[in-house]
Amino acid sequence: MRIEVLGCSGGIGPGLRTTSLMLDGQTLIDAGTGVGDLEPAAARNIRRVLLTHAHLDHVCGLAFLADNLFSVIDRPIEVLARGETIEALRRHLFNWTLWPDFTRIPSERTPTLQLRSIEPGTAIDPIGEVGVSSFEVCHTVPSLGYVLQGPAATFAFTGDTGTCPRLWRALNALPKLDLLMIDVAFPDQEAELGELAKHYTPASLARDLGELRHRPQLLLTHHKPGNEAELLAQCAETLQGWSIRHLRRGDVIEI
Numbered sequence: 003m004r005i006e007v008l009g010c011s012g013g014i015g016p017g018l019r020t021t022s023l024m025l026d027g028q029t030l031i032d033a034g035t036g037v038g039d040l041e042p043a044a045a046r047n048i049r050r051v052l053l054t055h056a057h058l059d060h061v062c063g064l065a066f067l068a069d070n071l072f073s074v075i076d077r078p079i080e081v082l083a084r085g086e087t088i089e090a091l092r093r094h095l096f097n098w099t100l101w102p103d104f105t106r107i108p109s110e111r112t113p114t115l116q117l118r119s120i121e122p123g124t125a126i127d128p129i130g131e132v133g134v135s136s137f138e139v140c141h142t143v144p145s146l147g148y149v150l151q152g153p154a155a156t157f158a159f160t161g162d163t164g165t166c167p168r169l170w171r172a173l174n175a176l177p178k179l180d181l182l183m184i185d186v187a188f189p190d191q192e193a194e195l196g197e198l199a200k201h202y203t204p205a206s207l208a209r210d211l212g213e214l215r216h217r218p219q220l221l222l223t224h225h226k227p228g229n230e231a232e233l234l235a236q237c238a239e240t241l242q243g244w245s246i247r248h249l250r251r252g253d254v255i256e257i
């Protein structure tokens with residue numbers, strides 16, 4: 003499996019895009035502003051979108067993607083997310099006010115988007131030989147992370163999360179974990195904000211990693227713009243002994 007990071011920033015700015023991962027050219031995990039850099043041919047290949055949660059930095063690209071594709075695709079894009087996220091998309095985004103309802107365009111029978119709720123913690127249709135499942139995390143809205151279990155390696159992406167015992171329980175239940183892509187949004191001096199907004203800081207992540215029985219490489223993501231250098235320094239200090247990599251737009255992970 004090839005995972006391309008279309009965006010992984012906690013905000014926008016020159017060269018920064020919000021969260022979206024492209025899996026083998028056909029599946030997205032989240033649809034943040036990173037989707038906007040896709041060539042039209044690449045966008046037309048998308049078959050499925052897995053969403054972690056309803057926050058705009060993870061779904062705004064879906065609105066524009068649907069608008070670009072409704073007249074050129076011949077089958078719906080399947081959008082999978084937990085029920086609360088699907089409900090939020092229907093109620094607040096694809097509601098004819100903020101944006102047209104692309105679950106009914108161009109027609110109810112063959113819409114652009116087909117929204118489907120998934121049960122947290124259960125397996126989803128595999129992608130080739132890679133198994134896909136979700137797990138619950140702790141954010142300000144109901145949120146999921148996803149696990150991709152390939153023949154050679156297991157990759158987990160938390161989406162947005164702060165301190166979360168059930169996250170570590172879910173990861174510990176995996177037979178192995180080679181790569182963990184995890185949220186570190188705020189530097190340590192903004193710990194209070196991190197707790198309110200339910201995002202990790204280097205110190206809270208380092209503390210909670212003590213719960214993890216695996217020793218994956220950490221792919222650190224969702225840094226709030228302007229804090230990157232400080233987060234780099236704090237993570238180097240706080241996560242000593244861990245293999246860490248700060249993800250950037252354009253990075254490719256092969257598992």
Ligand SMILES: [Zn+2]
Nearest residue numbers: 055057141162
């Ligand atoms: Zn969020």
Ligand SMILES: [Zn+2]
Nearest residue numbers: 057059060162
């Ligand atoms: Zn976010």
